[in-house]
Amino acid sequence: MVSNLVIYLDGRRAGVATQSNTGNLTFCYDESYRRSPNATPLSLAMPLAAAEHKKRVVLPYLQGLLPDSDDALRAIAQRYSVSRRSVFALLTQVGSDVAGAVEMRLEGEKSSDASHTRSNVRIVDDAELGRMLRHVVLEYAEGVAYDDQVGHFSLAGAQPKIALHRTSEGQWAVPLDATPTTHILKPVSGRMRRIDVVEQVTMDAARYLGNRVAPSRLHTIDGLDVFVTQRYDRKSVDGLWHRVHQEDLCQSLSVSPAKKYQRLEGGPGIASIAGLVKSLPFERDRRDVGRSFYQAFVFNVVAGCTDAHAKNYSVMLEGSNVSLAPLYDLITYAPYWDGETPLSSAMSVDGEYSLSKITAAQLIEAGHRFGLGDESADIVDRTRSAMVPAFEFAVENLPDHITKSSEVTEDLMRMLPQLPLVLS
Incomplete structure (x- = not known):
């Protein structure tokens, strides 16, 4: 059976990724998007000059939106009852909040980003947040899914992490509707001693030497040491959150x-x-x-x-x-x-x-x-x-x-x- 995932860039429909019943993958830009002034390509590997792109470039791009950890992929697959070997199936479940401006929806589903409701969230207290962070460490270590309501996001990389929204009042929250995550939280998992401190110091040293570095802070949440990065691919314009x-x-x-x-x-x-x-x-x-x-x-x-x-x-x-x-x-x-x-x-x-x-x-x-x-x-x-x-x-x-x-x-x-x- 042929499956389609519609890909939006900050609420604007860009095209459709298609998986055939043989597993072949393609991505095809919508002609109206491709021809529009100032359209942004999905990837430098998929220029707008060509309407359709083949599996050779589509698969690595989609793989790059998912965690690098096999155990983390196994936990996602268990949570949503899909195959961990199917990048396409995984992204049908967690593709609504990934790196960049991308939002993925099944054919027939509307982009929530296309609406102007981008501030709807569920506040979480430190105790609930602590459980989320401890569970994501276990998911990356054991491949077992927990039932935390943390949203349908996907974060690339090998370290345990979750993505949340930070309100203007400084509260942590699970995004609802079209509200994007704004921060990435990495709990210290114990594999490397106080890696959060080392990362913060290295980031600040790089900034001191003139490099542009993502904003970050050290937090203690429910007794856990946590490295928190502000997402540079999210921005607020006139109170409305956008994906970049x-x-x-x-x-x-x-x-x-x-x-x-x-x-x-x-x-x-x-x-x-x-x-x-x-x-x-x-x-x-x-x-x-x-x-x-x-x-x-x-x-x-x-x-x-x-x-x-x-x-x-x-x-x-x-x-x-x-x-x-x-x-x-x-x-x-x-x-x-x-x-x-x-x-x-x-x-x-x-x-x-x-x-x-x-x-x-x-x-x-x-x-x-x-x-x-x-x-x-x-x-x-x-x-x-x-x-x-x-x-x-x-x-x-x-x-x-x-x-x-x-x-x-x-x-x-x-x-x-x-x-x-x-x-x-």
């Missing part, structure tokens, strides 16, 4: 999330990302996206952010305009490093992955792929020399309820100067 379109670089390059690591699975690296940047239609976007990505890439390599794969970079899409999205999921490995175990970059630099073997000259040369010329040397030198002050600033500015002399921050500041590319 974005996609990660694996989606842009039609690469399955299972192949996100260049080092482990042959996923996207500097060469393919530079090629994508060069293909952008506007020269200013090629320049700005190239520079912003390169600066972020250098930060991740120098800071020892060993998980900086292609899904941890995204682009914002608005009409034909493209910009690098604010950075997210930045975590230095420094506080967990013993000083001896080899550390590897998620992407190679001139064919080299080992942080102890990557040279500053190789990093500078990588910048030439983005047309930066001599500026790449300035970015590398500034990042290397200011890395320790950036982290010192970030630790000093941790919120009052976090002990600034905690063991994890002490380990971070002790090991950070020992990272191979850091100048101290």
